Amino acid sequence: MGKLKGLLILLILFGGIYVGWMLVPPYFHNWQFQDDLDDIARTNSYMRRTDDDVRATVIKKADEIGISLKEDQIIITRLSDGLGISVKYHVHIDLILHPMDLDFTANSMNRRNI
Numbered sequence: 001m002g003k004l005k006g007l008l009i010l011l012i013l014f015g016g017i018y019v020g021w022m023l024v025p026p027y028f029h030n031w032q033f034q035d036d037l038d039d040i041a042r043t044n045s046y047m048r049r050t051d052d053d054v055r056a057t058v059i060k061k062a063d064e065i066g067i068s069l070k071e072d073q074i075i076i077t078r079l080s081d082g083l084g085i086s087v088k089y090h091v092h093i094d095l096i097l098h099p100m101d102l103d104f105t106a107n108s109m110n111r112r113n114i
Helices: 002-044 051-065
Strands: 074-079 083-095 100-111
Touching: 002 051, 002 083, 002 100, 051 074, 051 083
Parallel strands: none
Antiparallel strands: 074 083, 083 100
């Protein structure tokens, strides 16, 4: 009975490590993407670039991190004193017993000091 209990504990431990190994990278990439989105919003609120140019910049940064985006997932809001960018995307995780989709929303709003 003691060997079975030890084997069960090891199985649970390795299962937790596996799930953590699979789930941590998407959250880390989202954190990196949020930081890049803040930089893009800050930079482009002072520059006069078209919405399509901003979308292309967002898609390029997302691709560098490993996030796949389409243009319709990016919402750009222009205000008289700033720029807002919102991106909704999901990441599919292939866990052995339970594949899952994680939904992420990255938002950034920058207001110019006039």
